[in-house]
Amino acid sequence: MSVTVLAPATVANMVCGFDVLGFALAEPADTMHLRLTDTPGVTIINEDDFDLPTEPTRNVAGGALLALLREAPGVGIEVRINKAIRPGSGIGSSAASAAGAVVGANALLNNRFSKEDLVRFAMFGEEVASGVQHADNIAPCLYGGVTLIRSTAPLDIVPLPTPPLWVTVVHPQIEVKTADARAILKRQVPLPTAIRQWGNVGGLVAGLCLQDYNLIGRALEDFIVEPVRSILIPGFAEVKAASREAGALGGGISGSGPSIFMLSQEEATARAVAAAMQAVYDRLSIAQFTYVTRMNTEGVRVVRSTEQVEIPLF
Template sequence: MAKVLKGVQVFAPATVANLVCGFDVLGMALQQPQDVMTMRLREEPGIGISHADGYDLPVEPEKNVAGASLLALLEEYPEKAGFEIIIDKKIKPGSGLGSSAASSAGAVVGANYLLGNPFTKEDLVRFAMNGEKVASGVKHADNIAPCIYGGVTLIQSIFPLNIVQLTAPPMYVTVVHPQIEVRTSDARQILRKEVQLKAAIKQWGNIAGLVAGFLKNDYDLIGRSLEDVIIEPVRSILIPGFDDVKKKSKDAGALGGGISGSGPSIFMLSKEEYVAKGVEDVMIDVYTRLGIEFKTYVTMVNYEGAKVQVIS
């Protein structure tokens, strides 16, 4: 058994990818829920992974999203290093809340701290994208970037990687997670490969409007821009109760919202806390009547991203 040295706990937040119209380019970090990862340096090279949850995820580094991300980091680290990592997942895999991204991002954020912070945040996103490839077969950063940077992020380009941090006004986020699983790889396979120019133009306008709304603290513009004419009409058929939740949440005062990532979670943004809690009541009512088990969160935007706490 390799001797372990100093350690940290990493709190890696859930994230909402796409933000309705921004497929694969926009993402937002949430204050809750968060994965908790305990990491230690060890004297011998290698990566040891164990789990403190009941999800029975792989422990082989190349098959585990955190392990794959750490392997990518170690390839660019000039010295030999090793880590022991215990993952306690509070973000259920397949929830649409960036579960794989939290493990991937949290692992490289913790490793970077233990090594003396030799890498930039952009480097860490690049490493963690290897974990997303293990999870979904595709390197995407719309969950990874907000998990590492915090707040709202725009992925202007993947190759080369170009991340833009966006300012955003205070917002409450209400999430319902129906206890069904929608695999990201499956949700990608059902998407159309081509879109009509008319739909693309409308989508571009919504993305630009949403970004402008964030930058200008314009809640009305944010609400008007939370519309997806390309992805949501296809993916929403995988989520029972989606249309009902969306309509009734907006009737209750939400700015708008939609599918979180590839689903099945649904998120709604609100300006005031009482509206966000009213939206939670709507979600509870819809899924109680459907007879589908669910979990809800009323939280806010997390502007900090993955957080490191030193342990003895």
């Protein structure tokens, strides 16, 4: 009665789609081991060096599992977490913890909950991390590929076509807290700006559906969030310009940052983009991690499990 899952990193917003678009990455991914226990409730054990809280109400995975257990009372779950996705990186570390936890728990409970249920539970984990229940990392982490969150109340997740694309991500070693990045956003947007943004969101969705790479590149513009958040990321404008010059279709801030992502059609281009990104941060004397990867079309994956058990709902 145990299970091991891999929970992938994700990129939220996809530049113009703040809180409504996101996609999953093939790597990195967190590893989580879950088992049923005799004591109802949630037990969290960290197997990495990030020293995250183990009190369930203060832990992202714990918050998600507590939400699930409200609809499966009397169940006890222990989760061991080994994070490969650095907290605060901007590539969905909290979403991976929340989504991986509920997928693992659901596998132990004979998959009694739907994917939409799991998104709903995992959003409570995101609330622990940022104070807001949002699904633009959670949905792609659970569904894989590119997802559109048409609505969160009621929840309406739309998986989108995922054309062959390479992703380059640079994570400069600075900290941008999600709550802080949300706090600086403007609360009002001029109508002409909103219209331009809606055009890009529609264009990006259409480009994905049509596998029109030129349209995807043209639509990767953000007139609302990026101009504000980019001031928190040293070298952002230089990285974006150098990446375009290296052949990237386009890209921008991953989630709330500080990571920056770029999309490319070919692996060779994606690696040239990585070199361009690294060169910028080398000039700025800022340490960084760089990933060159594909999109993950599976989402959270169960890689090993023992006997499942049917536990009745009370």
